[in-house]
Amino acid sequence: MRKYAICNETFEGWEHARICARIAELGYTGLEVAPFTLAPRITEVTAVQRAELRRQAQAAGVQILGLHWLLARTEGFHLTSPDPAVRQRTGEYLAELAHAAADLGGNILVLGSPAQRTYPAEWSRQKAEDFALDTLSYCLKALEQRQVYLCLEPLSPTETNFLNTATEAVALAQRLNHPYVRLHLDVKAMSSEALPIPEIIRTHAAWLTHFHANDPNKRGPGFGSTDFCPILQALWDIHYTGWISVEVFDYSPDPETIARESIRYLKECAEKVTPFSKR
Template sequence: MKYAICNETFEGWDHARVCYAVSSLGYTGLEVAPFTLAPLITDVSAARRGELRRQAEAAGVTIIGLHWLLAKTSGFYLNTPDADVRQKTGDYLAALAQATADLGGNLMVLGSPLQRNLLAGTTREAADDFTLDTLGRTLPTLEKTGVTICLEPLGPVETNYLNTAAHAVALMAKLGHPNVKLHLDVKAMSAEDAPIPDVIRANAGHTFHFHANDPNRRGPGFGDTDFKPIFRALKDAEYDGWVSVEVFDYAPDPETIARESIRYMRECEP
């Protein structure tokens, strides 16, 4: 397994300090939330992007990509009927893809539930068309940079749109582009009708990235979820991407979360 962890776990820490800390704990990848760098990714200069990449590499860590792409922003929306907003959103996703490449990564996780809830009067079918239109505007930059955008199904507690892996795969099929893939998240999959290992196996070949966490919003091993069958399913699916720890509850502290999560995951490896 290739283990990464999301940088917002280390809230308030300097980037270089985060990189050395996660490296010392056994992680080789770091996943970055853009809002930890600046209000907008376009505010991060080329020089600063280069510096962030060099700091990670000096610590023995790869910045694998970005997530929380639209979090803490305004004016962007994935599936709005407003064509101007879709253009603006597509342009910003393209800017995020360029930043991902500049930082040394090759993936972006499209979660951002607040920027994709169905708007009043918009059907799911219409929202699908609007989503595909927005994503279509990013494709030239994805191709140029070699970055893959990963659609992240999320449970109905978080959003009322794109709740299942099957819906994400259907969107991918309509778009038909190799740089648009599936992201799976343990917490989110807990809301699916099928058991988590079955969802993983059913989507072998579609999944490009994976988040490890517990439905209680904490790290792997900090709740009741047994990761042994989950990791067995990943192996059965021949998944060779990153397993990235993403938490939403930062107690007791970042180092304990990071240390105990990777210890538990290694115990669960088949």
């Protein structure tokens, strides 16, 4: 069964309960949350507030699946900082995000945040990776305790110089060697890679835990030239059972249209997917 979700920052200015009710009406069963839509820092969202957000989602038949844009609009955090204190502070904040995701009812953290991971051009990638691994070491206990997956998100070279391909993200996860550090894939980001998107999905099937549906034009699926039929076919072929979450960066024409047309197009493509048993 396919699980469709959408990111809450799409609905800027909407109350949380209204977002949940409307996306449920449109056929979504999951909501992905950007922490900055709740508070400047996730630690400012109290246990009572977290419980209420979760209750409102559940009342609408929606699950808050987790958090993304983890470090966006924050200061003092950086994944590849040369400063040990910054690395520790960043890793400990990721641990707080894991606790928050679980409190909200989710088990996913998407580690994108390009500005907070870019490293100086004169560094080697090995040096940046070593710093990143040290940063992440501070959140592993919380990930395991709360059973939350930290999903590394490859991003294009126009956004950052750290983890630009799925292969690089998997290599970092392999070095860390922790069961709750996994891979996230995003259609817009994958479009910058040399390999076709379906091939990237199949190649890294064993690591894939979360998926963002969007178009390289920064809009939703179906709002650009990307054909999602072979993409969904690849997800079906690898027996992917996670969320397909709509994430846009261009919020035109409006949240309602984005949400309605994105899921309509995804479901239309899904109807064309052929199970192995019927080939």
